Each structure stands twice: as structure tokens, then as C-alpha cells.
Amino acid sequence: xxPRHTLTILVILVALSAxxxxxxxxxxxxxxxxxxxxxxxxxxxxVTAVAIAISTSIFQTVSGNRILTPxxxxxxxxxxxxxxLLMFLLGAxxxxxxGRISDFLLSVAVMIVxxxxxxxxxxxxxxxxxxxxxxxxxxxxQLFGALASFFQLLIDPNEFLTVQARMxxxxxxxxxxxxFSSSVIVAAIACALVFFLDILDVLSLGRESAIxxxxxxxxxxxxxxxxxxxxxxxxxALVGPVTFLGLLVVSLARQIAPTxxxxxxxxxxCLLSMLFLIVGQLLFERIFHFNTPISIIIxxxxxxxxxxxxxxxxxx
Amino acid sequence: xxxxxxxxxxxxxxxxxxxxxxxxxFSLASLSLGVISFEETTMHILVxxxxxxxxxxxxxxxxxxxxxxxxxxxxSNRFVTPTTGSTTExxxxxxxxxxxxxxxxxxxxxTLFSFAFGFAGTISFLFIIKRIKLKEAxxxxxxxxxxxxxxxxxxxxxxxxHDLIQSIQSWTxxxxxxxxxxxxxxxxxxxxxxxxxxxxANRFTLISMGREISISLGVRYQAxxxxxxxxxxxxxxxxxxxxxxxxFIGLVVPNMVTLYRGENLEQNITxxxxxxxxxxxxxxxxxxxxxxxxxxxxxxxxSIIGCLLFILLxxxxxRHAA
Numbered sequence: 001x002x003p004r005h006t007l008t009i010l011v012i013l014v015a016l017s018a019x020x021x022x023x024x025x026x027x028x029x030x031x032x033x034x035x036x037x038x039x040x041x042x043x044x045x046x047v048t049a050v051a052i053a054i055s056t057s058i059f060q061t062v063s064g065n066r067i068l069t070p071x072x073x074x075x076x077x078x079x080x081x082x083x084x085l086l087m088f089l090l091g092a093x094x095x096x097x098x099g100r101i102s103d104f105l106l107s108v109a110v111m112i113v114x115x116x117x118x119x120x121x122x123x124x125x126x127x128x129x130x131x132x133x134x135x136x137x138x139x140x141x142q143l144f145g146a147l148a149s150f151f152q153l154l155i156d157p158n159e160f161l162t163v164q165a166r167m168x169x170x171x172x173x174x175x176x177x178x179x180f181s182s183s184v185i186v187a188a189i190a191c192a193l194v195f196f197l198d199i200l201d202v203l204s205l206g207r208e209s210a211i212x213x214x215x216x217x218x219x220x221x222x223x224x225x226x227x228x229x230x231x232x233x234x235x236x237a238l239v240g241p242v243t244f245l246g247l248l249v250v251s252l253a254r255q256i257a258p259t260x261x262x263x264x265x266x267x268x269x270c271l272l273s274m275l276f277l278i279v280g281q282l283l284f285e286r287i288f289h290f291n292t293p294i295s296i297i298i299x300x301x302x303x304x305x306x307x308x309x310x311x312x313x314x315x316x
Numbered sequence: 317x318x319x320x321x322x323x324x325x326x327x328x329x330x331x332x333x334x335x336x337x338x339x340x341x342f343s344l345a346s347l348s349l350g351v352i353s354f355e356e357t358t359m360h361i362l363v364x365x366x367x368x369x370x371x372x373x374x375x376x377x378x379x380x381x382x383x384x385x386x387x388x389x390x391x392s393n394r395f396v397t398p399t400t401g402s403t404t405e406x407x408x409x410x411x412x413x414x415x416x417x418x419x420x421x422x423x424x425x426x427t428l429f430s431f432a433f434g435f436a437g438t439i440s441f442l443f444i445i446k447r448i449k450l451k452e453a454x455x456x457x458x459x460x461x462x463x464x465x466x467x468x469x470x471x472x473x474x475x476x477x478h479d480l481i482q483s484i485q486s487w488t489x490x491x492x493x494x495x496x497x498x499x500x501x502x503x504x505x506x507x508x509x510x511x512x513x514x515x516x517a518n519r520f521t522l523i524s525m526g527r528e529i530s531i532s533l534g535v536r537y538q539a540x541x542x543x544x545x546x547x548x549x550x551x552x553x554x555x556x557x558x559x560x561x562x563x564f565i566g567l568v569v570p571n572m573v574t575l576y577r578g579e580n581l582e583q584n585i586t587x588x589x590x591x592x593x594x595x596x597x598x599x600x601x602x603x604x605x606x607x608x609x610x611x612x613x614x615x616x617x618x619s620i621i622g623c624l625l626f627i628l629l630x631x632x633x634x635r636h637a638a
Contacts, residue, residue, distance in 0.1 A: 146619030
């Protein structure tokens, strides 16, 4: 199939599922209110889907590795730690006064600084292999999680309850207050990327070829990794950790659109990712009435897909 | 040992002697520590609570560190331990299933179930990493963690369906606070595992060189592999059922020892076990002192200290190599 046709079909599917999400099983009363709630949720799903798809595919291109995802860097526990520390240092009241936007921006800034510090190991004097950096990131993730639970023990239980909802974002309780600012950032990054598509194409050829073709590999990688860090941080803050969604959709996108062109890979993975999230949420919330968070199923399906893919191919 | 020169042998002996002394000192400190001050401690408290706690910490620390070292040799990879090699996740799943099936199961039944799951699961993990040719060493634990995540998501799903999420979380937070006389004795089963591990130590070192080399050196590869897996999954199940998950000790302690003393498990196994016991004793004492009279779950302290040590270890090794 022509990539263009694939994209068209995907767009139609996404539009259909979005319409279903909005209008399926509309109850009699309070239509306007329910529609508004659903639209906010839909928007959150779409922003997350785009952020995760773009960050994973860029990360795989820069790292030249198809089984890696920035989601395992430990950013989710870092977010938890920042929230806990803020609560610990400021107390629930002043945290509530601080406003969610500045809180969000602060957390995202910390996450970006951390990912950049980790990535700098890739380019520093003693360069580390990328897998080692990821492994370190995971260890740091555990450290942050442990530190967060330590500080949670120190916090007054009443205060802890007041702000608990803020810390554990999930698909069922999307952090809607942050939706506007994060959608602006994601949209801006997506637009800016249009100008860098050809550089991404060159980067996917590998370091040596990219340098031969006149791309400053080091600078370009650093730039793209910053973008990856921002997008991952935003997705984590919005809905919490979804480790395998990115891997799943990017890998599927590469299968249905077997090309190296990012002008096709990126939109395909974004659309697939939206489709997965919208349909998944629809099935979960309104058809099966499951009480399980959708991220568990995504992690299960994504993990199985990835492992079987690896086993069948026999290599990374 | 005839081939080891005298100097080295004496040094080894000294190191072990120092470690052993430290373990004794820390054990005494652990015994004297508690909400009730040392002078008022009665024999009753000592026998019912303090002694069981110190003993279970020592046994858990020693056996978890040894299990980590064995797992690293079985997979020929420094970063694979029961926690990064999916054994723990499988053991948790087994424990969850027996809880759903018969909520009143005895400790022995629970241990057996999580052991069986851990054993079968680790075999499946070994099969997977054999099928995938992984060029970089750090990819093996990454695959292990992906695999563990899949198993964990099954467990979480089941937990949601049967309202057992809280039990899962309580296992994840390992703590010695609930150890009393009559609730930890099953841990003693780790000691025969440790003895078997000592007897097999040399063979584990040999099979870490790969199937062909170890067979040509006269080791029964498959049988040794299974013995190792049995030890690792028994220890994981025992500690999981009585204490909960204690991360990082199986990763950090063996790596610290092999960094300075090489990979020979027969030479290292007592050092690794003693250091493991010491590490966990120290973590537990910190856990109890920081918020005295309250205490922090040992999984938190062990994670924080273990992570920091491991990061230092990796960064230090890089600088050393450069």
C-alpha cells in the first residue's frame, strides 16, 4: 500500500474513533457538560499520544536502536519525587497556592535537566554506550522512587491525602489543568520538527554516514535528545508512565510503512498512537467497564509484542 | 588450596576475619536497638522479637547476595540478578495466585508456589535471552526488566480484579518490622541452599564461561544450571514470603566483591555472603534510627544506599578504565 493511502486510512480511523469517543452512549441530560468533559479527555489522549510517539521514534533514530524507549529513563519516579519534595518543603497549602502551572513547569524543568545530565554522559569525555546510560537511568529511577517513598513517610498523612491525587496521574484521572500549556508545547515542537525531518532521515543512517553527509552529529543528537526529554516529561506529567506504548506504536508504524522517511514514520506513529489510546480508552471505559487502568493493558500488550518481535528476529 | 600463594591466602583470611568481626558488631548493635531502651529490654523481648529480627536480616542478606552472584554467573552477565532477571516478578505472581486460590494457604504452600513460579519463570527468561543475540551486556537486564514488567502487569491486573493491590504493594515494600518468633523460621531453609551454593561454587564459575567451555572442562552444564536456578528461586521465594522484596543487594554486593577480587565464586562466596549480611544489617539499623521510634521499610533504605553505591561503582569503573 502507498504510504499516503495508509496515512489517509489512519486519519479516517482516528476521526471515527474520536467521534465515537465523543458521542457514543450520550445520556439524556446534561449533554453539553458531558461533551465538554469528554472533549477534554480526548484532547489529553491526543496530546499524550503525539508526545509519546514523537519522542520514541526520534529517540530510536538518534540511538540507532529499535527496542529502546525514553520512558524507561526513570522520569516518572522523578516526577513523583519532585511533587513529594514540593509537598514536603512547602506543605499542602502553599503548594495549592503555587498553582498547577508553575508546579508543572518546575517539574518538567527538573525532568529535562535530569535527562540532559544523563544524556551528557553519551557525549562527555568518557563516552558511555547508550544502553549503559539507559541502565543508569533506570537505577536512578529506582533511587528517585525510594527517595519519594522516604519523604512520603515524613509527610503529615492529612497533607498527603490532599495532594495525593496530584501525584498519581493516570488515564482515568488525566491532569486536565495542565492540558492547555502542554498542548501548546507539544504543538510547537511538532511544527518545529517539520523543518528537521531531513536531518532525522540522515541521522538514521548512523553516525559515520551522517557526518560524511555534512550533519553535525553531536549537535543534532543533542538537540533531538532535548526534544525527547521535553516530550517525555510532558507525557509523564499528564498521564503517568506508559512505558511500552511508544515502542508498540513506533514498531507497528515501521511495519505498516516500511520506510526511513520521517515525514511518513512520524505521522504514522502519531496517528497509530492516537488510535490505540482512543480506542483503548473507549473499550475500557464504556464497553467492558473494566476497573483496571488502561496503562496496565498497554504495558502488557506492548511488552508481549516487543518480546515476541525480538525472539522471532533473534536479534535487537 | 595448594595453588594459591601464601601471601594471598593470608590476606583473604584477614579480610574475612575483619568482615566477620564487623558482622558480629553490627548484629549486636541490631539486637540492642529498639523502641524499648537496652537496659529495660527483657529476655522475653529479646527472644520473641529482637533475635528473630537480627537472624532473619542476616540470613536474608547473605542469601540474597549469594543468589545475585549465582544469577550473574548463570547468565554470564554482571547486571542480571533475581530482580532484573524476572525471578522476583514471577515469584510475586505465584504468591498472588495462591492467595486468590486459597487465601488461607500456609507459609510453606505460599513459598512452594512462588518458588515454582520463580523457577519456571527464570528458565523461560534464560530461554529468551538465549534466543535473542544481544550484543551489549546492558541489554540483557533491559530485556529482563521488560519481561518482568509484563509479568508484573499480569499480577497488577489480577490484583485489580480480586482487590489484592494492597497485598502486592505490601510485598513490594520489604520490611523486617513484622518479624516475630514463629513468623520467620521458614527462612532457615535458605541455609541448606547456601551450603549447596558453596559446594557448587566452582562449577557455577565454570559454566559462566559458556556451554562449550564448561562441558569440555568436565562440568555437567545443564544439571549445574538447574541447581543454580533451584537455589536462586528458593531464596527469592523464601525472602519474598517472609520479608518482601529487597532490591539492589543482589546487584551491588557481588559486583563490589568481583570488582576487587575477580570472578571466582569459590574464593568469593563467603565474602559475598558476609558482605550481604553486613549490608542488610547496616540498612536495617539506618532504617530504625532515622525516624526513631518509627522505622522506614528496609526496601527504601536498601534502594537508596544500593543505588548510590551502584552508580558510584559504574562511574568509578568507567573512570578507572579510562
